[in-house]
Amino acid sequence: MPRAVHVLAFGIFAMVSSEFLVAGLMPQMAEGLDVSVSQIGYLITAFAVAMSVGGPVLSLALLRVPPRDALLGLFALFLVGNVLAATAVNYPVMLAARIVTGVAAQAFFGVALSLAATLTGPAERGRASARVMNGLMLGTLLGLPMATLIGERFGWRAAFWAISVLTLLAAAATLRGVPARAVTAERPDVRRELTVFRRPAVWWAFATSTLIIGATFAAFSYVNPVMTEITGFSSGTVPLLLVAYGAATVLGNLVVGRLADRYTVPVQVVGVLANAGFLAGLALLAHVPVPAVALLLGIGLVGVTMNPAMIVRAQRAGDAGLLLNTAHASFITLGVILGSLLGGLAIEAHGLRAPLWLGAGLAVLALGTLLVECTPAARARRAVAAAPSPASTQADAAPVDAAPVEAGAPGPESR
Structure with a gap:
């Protein structure tokens, strides 16, 4: 696997550590900004809305920008948002900061x-996506507990400063580890990349991703108050629970990454069924510590860890271009919006167990969108998509780095 793929995971790690930070510091931020916990939950929603709406628009502007230059520019914008959050004097300023970072x-x-897909062949895109998305899982395992611990010891503003430092480190790693000019098979073309959105299979894949992530975030967005107010853990125990949850997501991501290329749809079906059971079980047993922790870990194993399979499914339905990947990420983020927003409304109406039941319901809906992939017509379509045309085979056959390979140096096949 090219080194750049691992560097990209580091960048995702920095981004996710900031995204999830709010979930780990809800009570402290609510007190510091003089607002309710549900209003802090809406910061997660605002971040997600900014991702869904602003991300694709910004991607259009970056379509012809060399990938490394685009990544560095995005790091700079992300840093501005985190500094603004660290210095926010009131809730509106914090809201603006979350929009910028989103x-x-x-x-x-x-x-x-898109860059990971460029640097690897079609047969390895599931594994490459899993490697990149390891940054998401490690953000849950290490970044979120780290930020939560810093926030509890030194104040929530210190957590945003820590993310700012992490962003600078990730940008430096990108400058050294990502090729200055990644070779692509074709020159980016907006019209060509937009044509894939005419395919119904693309929209079914997007719908499934939205509902899978929505089901998970309905619970995860409010894991801190659920575990402290219902289960009875102290606030100091929450970072340890988040570490355990993050370890479960890392393990689940490794397994799904191995299976995503060959069993794209079946692995999602199994994951969704298990997640629905874990969410419903947590809603019933949240007041009992041992089962509550076990069920939380189960959600970690089969929730966001479906990302590699979701990415492969969307790319096979459409392509591996920047616009499709960004749009797909927007629909994944739409799941965060549904989970956090509807979860907050459910808490206000029915209490802290309500978002857990909501998550179970969204998982059942996700299963319904997957059933369309089990028809003979859908299987035939996937078979055609899995067989690249002769014209594209040569372009996609091997991973490519922009840097020339010196005589006697190992080529991509030796990585």
Whole structure:
């Protein structure tokens, strides 16, 4: 696997650590900004809306920009948003900061996934996506607990400053580890990339991704108050629970990444069924510590870890271009919006268990969107998509780095 793929994962790690930070510091931020916990939850929604709407627009502007230059520019914008959050004097300023960081993060996801597809062949795109998305899982495992711990010890503003430093480190790694000019099979063309959105299979894939992530975030957005107010854990225990949850997502991502290329739809069906059961179980048993922790870990194993399979499905339905990847990421983020927004409304109406039941319901809906892929026509379509045309085979056959290979140096096949 090219080194650049791992560097891209580091960038995702920085982005996700900031995105999830709010979920880990809800009570502290609510007190510091003099607002309710549900209003802090809406910051997650605002971040997600900015990603969904602003990310694709920004990606259009970056379509002809060399990938590394685009990534560095997005790091700069992301840094501005985090500094603004660290110095926010009131809720509106914090809201603006989350919008800025959300737009930058979404475009970064699109560029990173497209570049990973460019640097690897079609048969390895599931694994490459899993490697890049390891940044998401490690953000849950390490970034979120780290930010939560810093926020609890030194104040929530310090957590945003820490993310700012992490952003600078990721930008430096990108400058050194990502090729200055990544070779692509074709010159980017807006009209060509837009044509894939005419395919119904693309929209079914987007719908599934939205509902899978929505089901997970209905619970995860409010894991702190659920675990402290219902289960009875202290606020100091929450970072440890988040570490365990993050470890489960890393393990799940490794497994799904291995299966995504060959069993794209079946792995999602199994994951969605398991997630629905875990979410419903947590809603019933949140007041009992041991089952509650076990069910939380189960959600970590089969929730956001479906990302590699979701990405492969969307790319096979359409292509691996920047616009499709960014649009798909927008629909994934739409799931965050549905989960956090509807979850907040459910809490206000029915209490802290309500978003868990909501998540189980969204998982059942996700299963319905997957059933369309089990028809004979859908299987035939996937078979055609899996067989590249002769014209594209040569372009996609091997991973490519922009840097020339010196005589006697190992080529891409040796990585």
